Amino acid sequence: MNSSTPGAVRVLVGMLGLDQHEVGSLAVAGMLRDAGMEVIYLGRFNTPAAIVRAAIDEDADVIGISTHSWEYIEYLPELMNALSKAHCDAAVVLGGSVITASDRDQLLEMGVAAIFGAGSASQDIVAALRTLGATRRAGLARG
Amino acid sequence: MESLYSRSMPPDVIGITGSPGTGKSTLTGRLASEFSERGLSVAILAVDPSSPYSGGALLGDRLRMPDLDRHDVLLRSMATRGASGGLARSAADVIRILGAAGRTLVLVETVGIGQVDVDVARLADMTVVICIPGQGDRVQAIKAGLLESASILVVNKADRDGADGVIADLQTMLRVTAGVAARPLLRTVATLGTGVPELADALLAGLEARRAQCETRKTLAGEVRDLVDEDLLQSFWTTGGGEQVLASLLTRAELSTMNPYGIYRALLAARPLPTLSQCSAE
Ligand SMILES: Nc1nc2c(ncn2[C@@H]2O[C@H](COP(=O)(O)OP(=O)(O)O)[C@@H](O)[C@H]2O)c(=O)[nH]1
Ligand SMILES: [Mg+2]
Numbered sequence: 001m002n003s004s005t006p007g008a009v010r011v012l013v014g015m016l017g018l019d020q021h022e023v024g025s026l027a028v029a030g031m032l033r034d035a036g037m038e039v040i041y042l043g044r045f046n047t048p049a050a051i052v053r054a055a056i057d058e059d060a061d062v063i064g065i066s067t068h069s070w071e072y073i074e075y076l077p078e079l080m081n082a083l084s085k086a087h088c089d090a091a092v093v094l095g096g097s098v099i100t101a102s103d104r105d106q107l108l109e110m111g112v113a114a115i116f117g118a119g120s121a122s123q124d125i126v127a128a129l130r131t132l133g134a135t136r137r138a139g140l141a142r143g
Numbered sequence: 144m145e146s147l148y149s150r151s152m153p154p155d156v157i158g159i160t161g162s163p164g165t166g167k168s169t170l171t172g173r174l175a176s177e178f179s180e181r182g183l184s185v186a187i188l189a190v191d192p193s194s195p196y197s198g199g200a201l202l203g204d205r206l207r208m209p210d211l212d213r214h215d216v217l218l219r220s221m222a223t224r225g226a227s228g229g230l231a232r233s234a235a236d237v238i239r240i241l242g243a244a245g246r247t248l249v250l251v252e253t254v255g256i257g258q259v260d261v262d263v264a265r266l267a268d269m270t271v272v273i274c275i276p277g278q279g280d281r282v283q284a285i286k287a288g289l290l291e292s293a294s295i296l297v298v299n300k301a302d303r304d305g306a307d308g309v310i311a312d313l314q315t316m317l318r319v320t321a322g323v324a325a326r327p328l329l330r331t332v333a334t335l336g337t338g339v340p341e342l343a344d345a346l347l348a349g350l351e352a353r354r355a356q357c358e359t360r361k362t363l364a365g366e367v368r369d370l371v372d373e374d375l376l377q378s379f380w381t382t383g384g385g386e387q388v389l390a391s392l393l394t395r396a397e398l399s400t401m402n403p404y405g406i407y408r409a410l411l412a413a414r415p416l417p418t419l420s421q422c423s424a425e
Binding site for chain 2: 034
């Protein structure tokens with residue numbers, strides 16, 4: 001469905017698995033809204049399948065996963081697989097405090113578009129998401 | 144967009160409205176699951192306000208509807224983007240697209256504030272207005288004008304103290320407001336699903352009644368058209384003297400040069416087509 005205006009980037013924000021720490025993802029959601037994006041907030045306890053479903057229903061440009069537990073190591077590959085199986089072209093972005101340097105490389109290899117550690121500046125996150133959103137929209141416009 | 148309008152049946156639309164925090168999302172999710180279990184193909188359109196400062200939006204309704212995956216309910220969130228008239232337009236388009244995607248019933252959750260709501264509610268075949276206990280002044284439980292736009296009134300959070308008071312107030316308001324006495328008034332506990340099957344029943348009955356009314360309207364229109372046709376024919380051929388003119392034209396025309404179009408034009412020149420005001424319907 002392309003009922004959205006090209007202007008507003010649509011971003012899913014949510015957490016996978018049993019990760020409890022919601023403060024970070026709520027803060028990011030507010031920050032993205034204040035940067036003019038439309039944030040579809042999914043909260044805690046999502047399965048990869050539910051995220052894929054939401055991304056398709058909502059025509060999301062970007063899927064932002066917030067993680068503060070080690071579970072992402074298990075869930076991210078599952079999410080990336082499910083997305084490609086569903087032909088969903090939303091860009092996946094991971095943010096959180098626990099991502100190690102070696103995991104980082106592996107995740108990027110897997111197709112994760114960007115990773116933000118605990119110290120990331122909010123304007124960098126916003127700029128990256130804007131670029132990802134614009135890139136996807138341009139792709140859609142070309143068909 | 145236009146081609147969609149000609150290709151697919153519009154879905155039935157149920158609007159769900161009420162002040163923020165009354166449980167619209169929770170109830171909408173429950174209703175969607177209930178309808179889906181009854182075999183209907185359901186979608187939800189959840190409308191939330193855009194931030195007037197940044198133009199961005201936090202669309203949090205999905206969070207309150209964790210059950211949708213199990214029931215194949217499609218949920219689309221939408222921001223008001225500041226434009227009230229424009230929102231109604233694009234909401235109508237999204238509803239149409241959902242219909243073209245095979246969804247026969249669309250539940251629209253609206254923000255519950257202001258003009259945007261009234262605009263979106265106009266798209267709905269049935270509108271549910273939600274009130275809850277504990278909103279301070281009991282009589283304030285429902286805003287002026289909302290009563291009239293409701294097809295069904297729901298007191299949600301009926302597990303809370305004060306639900307009976309709100310019900311009593313609403314009953315009084317229904318009694319004293321012209322034209323709304325027959326509105327169903329139901330109580331629900333959306334978090335538990337209590338009262339949801341009854342609400343679904345009432346909504347389906349309402350949609351059915353509307354359809355029947357629509358059919359009646361179509362039948363009536365057809366009958367009136369028949370009357371007009373008959374009247375026009377009568378006024379042309381008989382009372383208007385068309386038959387006589389035709390007969391005289393036929394005696395004058397050379398049989399070999401007779402052409403129906405030519406005679407038709409001559410007939411019209413002699414006998415102008417009757418207008419409806421000349422007809423003498425009884
Ligand atoms: N006690 C009680 N809480 C409810 C009920 N329905 C919804 N809630 C809660 O009310 C809050 C707001 O619900 P939500 O569906 O987001 O309301 P909305 O803003 O109108 O969409 C949530 O915390 C719900 O869990 C109910 O029937 N009883
Ligand atoms: Mg809501």
